[in-house]
Amino acid sequence: MTAGTLRLAELVEALGGELVGDGATPLQGLASLTSAGPDHIAFVTGAKHAAAMRACRAGALIVPPSLASEAAQQSALIVTTDPYLYYARLSQWWLARQRAQEPATRHPTAYVHPEAQLGEGVHLGAFAVIESGARVGAGSFIGAHTVIGAQAKVGDRCRLAAHVTVGERCELGARCIVHSGSVIGSDGFGFAPEQGRWVKIEQLGRVLIGDDVEIGANCTIDRGALDDTVIEEGVKLDNLVHIAHNVFVGAHTVMAGCAAVAGSTRIGKHCTLAGDAKVIGHLTLADGVHISACSVVTKSILKPGMYTGIFPLDEHSSWEKNAVTLRQLFKLRERVRALERPPEKT
Structure with a gap:
């Protein structure tokens, strides 16, 4: 360098x-x-x-x-x-x-809607699109083929690489970095069943991202169904991370590659999700919770600490029975050791 x-x-x-x-x-x-x-x-x-x-x-x-x-x-x-x-x-x-040392430029193929607002010193790459009512803060870099949707906001001194999409009404704070291929504000996965078919639930919320957030390549952050998906300040996401609709991620939490968080889960501050860790929906993780690689979180964790859980796939009723048994193995081991211990001499 x-x-x-x-x-x-x-x-x-x-x-x-x-x-x-x-x-x-x-x-x-x-x-x-x-x-x-x-x-x-x-x-x-x-x-x-x-x-x-x-x-x-x-x-x-x-x-x-x-x-x-x-x-x-x-x-x-x-x-x-x-x-x-x-x-x-x-x-x-x-x-x-x-x-x-690199002056800000506006490529002649970039499109800026007349009702969009650009701060001083904004760089626009080739075929970048800034739609109606969008605002881009001073000193920000908008890469080639990146799209800032209608009414969206990008803070000062952000850097959005090529082929990034910021959906309509979504907001990024100051000094955010978003790498190529990431989508902020895609529709969440919401469908209502009707006689063997699925009826789409329109996703009406936004994605709100705080200051100093970094989002890796090919990440997807879904907009909320009604309320907003929220990523607080200082959060760092590795490549290929998925954040579903209505998730809340607390400040300075980090997630490694291929981590995924299902809808309406709340993750506290200063948490870590290692590579390929998963959190199912509607759970709460307290501040300071650390999840090991490839673990699957299936219940809320209300106490800080390191947690690991990897269990083979099985028919669900059998899996539930085995999971309950597994939780008792340590106590069972202690009982067996006590039974095997030779009697004390009198």
């Missing part, structure tokens, strides 16, 4: 940390320990990477205090208590600097 030549001291001035060594060290990019060269900066999180650090050719390193003395013998340093967090902030700062 490159953005022109910088001096190491400029990074410290922008992001803090303790500078050790030559602040004039020139840097042209960030790199891993194994690929870094003399014009790169790399980071070391702890002692388990010390061997790789010794072999590294980087011109500068970001290190914890415990490695500062050793690392100072081979390169200039930024010393910080959390090198991984420092690297994350450095990556943002570096990319923002690079993008600041």
Whole structure:
């Protein structure tokens, strides 16, 4: 990752940390320990990477205090208590600097309805569409073939990649990132049965997304049936995540790839859903609940903690009986161990 030549001291001035060594060290990019060269900066999180650090050719390193003395013998340093967090902030700062050199443009094939509103410095890619009454905040990037529906709102300094759809009346806060192929405001899955057929229930709600939310590629967030689907600030969704209608996701919750949440479920703040985890509908997960990969949540979880549940598919009545039995296995084991324990000598 490159953005022109910088001096190491400029990074410290922008992001803090303790500078050790030559602040004039020139840097042209960030790199891993194994690929870094003399014009790169790399980071070391702890002692388990010390061997790789010794072999590294980087011109500068970001290190914890415990490695500062050793690392100072081979390169200039930024010393910080959390090198991984420092690297994350450095990556943002570096990319923002690079993008600041790219002027906002409006491609001639982009369509903006006369009643739409664009803030200052909005970039519109080829064949982007901004429909009637939509508002796009200042400094936002709207990629090629992306559609912002009627009356929708996109906050300041958002970045929507190519082929993103924001449905009518849906709203994104400031500084949101949405990757290619994602759809915000698709219809929720709602149908009423009638004599062996299905009658569509029109989805009349919206999707409301807070500030600093990142949505991966090919995600789907359904609009509410009557009330709104809500994604609070700081939520991070990996690729291929599905959020169904009327779901509420609390602030700073994260979901890994292929996670799915069924309709009308409420997920608290600071939760995690690992890859391919599923939550069925109309449940509540408390703040601080963490679901392991491939687990299926079938009941509300009202206490913070880590939860895991993987169970083979079976005919439903049999599955219910086995599930009840499985929950008793630990108690049964303790009873068997007590029965097998030799009697105490008198």
